[in-house]
Amino acid sequence: MCLGIPGQILNVRDEGLFTRTGQVSFGGIVKQINLSYTPEAEAGDYVIVHVGFAITMIDAQEARRVFEYLEQINELEDIQS
Amino acid sequence: MKFLDEYRNAEAAQGYAEAIHRIVTRPWTIMETCGGQTHAIIRFGVDELLPPQVTLLHGPGCPVCVTPVELIDKAIAIARRPNVLFTSFGDMLRVPGTETDLLSVKAQGGDVRMVYSPLDAVTLARENPDKQVVFFAVGFETTAPANAMAVYQAHQQGLSNFSVLVSHVLVPPALTAILESPDCHVSGFLAAGHVCSVMGYTEYEPIAQRYQVPIVVTGFEPVDILHGIYLCVKQLEEGRAEVENGYARAVKTEGNTHAQNLIREVFHIVPRKWRGIGEIPQSGLGLRPPYDRYDAEQRFGLADWHVDEAGECISGLVLQGIKKPHECPAYGSRCTPEHPLGATMVSSEGACAAYYRYRRT
Numbered sequence: 001m002c003l004g005i006p007g008q009i010l011n012v013r014d015e016g017l018f019t020r021t022g023q024v025s026f027g028g029i030v031k032q033i034n035l036s037y038t039p040e041a042e043a044g045d046y047v048i049v050h051v052g053f054a055i056t057m058i059d060a061q062e063a064r065r066v067f068e069y070l071e072q073i074n075e076l077e078d079i080q081s
Numbered sequence: 082m083k084f085l086d087e088y089r090n091a092e093a094a095q096g097y098a099e100a101i102h103r104i105v106t107r108p109w110t111i112m113e114t115c116g117g118q119t120h121a122i123i124r125f126g127v128d129e130l131l132p133p134q135v136t137l138l139h140g141p142g143c144p145v146c147v148t149p150v151e152l153i154d155k156a157i158a159i160a161r162r163p164n165v166l167f168t169s170f171g172d173m174l175r176v177p178g179t180e181t182d183l184l185s186v187k188a189q190g191g192d193v194r195m196v197y198s199p200l201d202a203v204t205l206a207r208e209n210p211d212k213q214v215v216f217f218a219v220g221f222e223t224t225a226p227a228n229a230m231a232v233y234q235a236h237q238q239g240l241s242n243f244s245v246l247v248s249h250v251l252v253p254p255a256l257t258a259i260l261e262s263p264d265c266h267v268s269g270f271l272a273a274g275h276v277c278s279v280m281g282y283t284e285y286e287p288i289a290q291r292y293q294v295p296i297v298v299t300g301f302e303p304v305d306i307l308h309g310i311y312l313c314v315k316q317l318e319e320g321r322a323e324v325e326n327g328y329a330r331a332v333k334t335e336g337n338t339h340a341q342n343l344i345r346e347v348f349h350i351v352p353r354k355w356r357g358i359g360e361i362p363q364s365g366l367g368l369r370p371p372y373d374r375y376d377a378e379q380r381f382g383l384a385d386w387h388v389d390e391a392g393e394c395i396s397g398l399v400l401q402g403i404k405k406p407h408e409c410p411a412y413g414s415r416c417t418p419e420h421p422l423g424a425t426m427v428s429s430e431g432a433c434a435a436y437y438r439y440r441r442t
């Protein structure tokens with residue numbers, strides 16, 4: 001139940017304060033998702049969806065961080081050895 | 082899938098595993114708090130990549146697993162009533178209560194339905210004005226925004242035939258309870274990424290300081306988990322005990338304030354019972370006025386009903402990381418996913434079920 005999965009917003013169909021809703025694609029499977037908690041997310045953005053609600057936007061810039069960090073520690077290792 | 086597959090990259094996972102091997106000098110025990118992480122660790126064999134000094138313990142973070150028998154029995158009692166349409170997430174249906182489970186109630190003719198989102202239950206209430214529609218609102222902080230919205234919308238729409246059976250639990254008080262236990266040997270935590278997406282991570286700072294444990298906000302894919310373990314081991318080796326964000330693509334320091342505002346509107350903090358652990362003060366959410374009129378326990382007169390837990394299931398010890406699933410005498414014999422004795426064998430996020438599915442040795 002607790003698994004949140006990433007999906008891409010295809011469109012926003014309702015702009016209501018508590019009823020902001022849009023279609024979100026999960027690798028091609030499209031679902032109607034409540035977007036009230038991510039008012040700044042627009043079509044094209046990625047969100048993490050949990051039980052029908054987008055709970056956070058995915059920050060595309062931060063998304064590479066785990067790989068860059070790994071490169072850094074590996075470089076550090078090369079220098080030290 | 083984008084933002085999923087790349088974090089399952091074997092080379093990067095191996096890279097982190099090697100980095101952990103390079104820095105570790107002493108034995109450390111790290112607990113992942115979320116059942117989703119437990120599932121991924123066992124499924125992808127993340128623990129098998131680690132040096133022998135690093136032991137992973139599986140924490141209490143599976144909402145299905147920590148919902149007390151009492152609440153399951155209450156759900157069953159409500160679902161059995163005529164004129165009730167009982168709705169729940171699918172994984173709650175097979176959790177054993179004292180005598181039976183919700184799926185059996187359905188087989189016997191009860192109107193029990195699985196929903197994907199709590200808002201589906203609100204829609205059902207609107208469409209079935211002659212029925213009492215009840216939603217089983219379980220979960221950690223990740224599910225609270227959705228459940229708060231369902232109650233809020235029902236209130237806005239004046240739906241008098243909608244109510245929720247609430248068993249909402251919070252992660253930080255559970256960590257404190259584990260750290261307070263005399264049997265605790267956790268040296269660091271991987272905090273549950275999506276709980277922090279909602280709540281942020283400042284709540285963890287006093288815990289890290291007080292108990293001198295590093296707490297690393299961690300995602301759910303193998304590379305994310307190994308990254309989290311690396312950061313945690315690095316802190317331990319350097320003698321630091323800080324809260325660190327290893328899942329920055331989905332977690333901001335302050336979390337999601339829009340969601341927090343609605344959670345605070347609808348819920349307040351209450352003591353909660355945890356299955357196999359017992360009552361933990363200030364460890365859950367309950368409805369606050371005026372939303373308490375949607376409380377199914379009140380509506381169906383069950384608030385004073387208490388059920389003791391019995392039986393041979395040691396899931397309480399498994400949830401606190403004191404025992405591993407295969408150390409339970411019933412594991413794999415009297416207890417299997419087809420015939421679960423405890424909730425940790427029901428949910429795919431439960432440690433017992435994850436071991437049984439991926440590690441039958």
Ligand code: SF4
Binds near residue numbers: 394
């Ligand atoms: S194996 Fe079954 S009986 Fe044993 S702790 Fe796990 S759920 Fe409980």
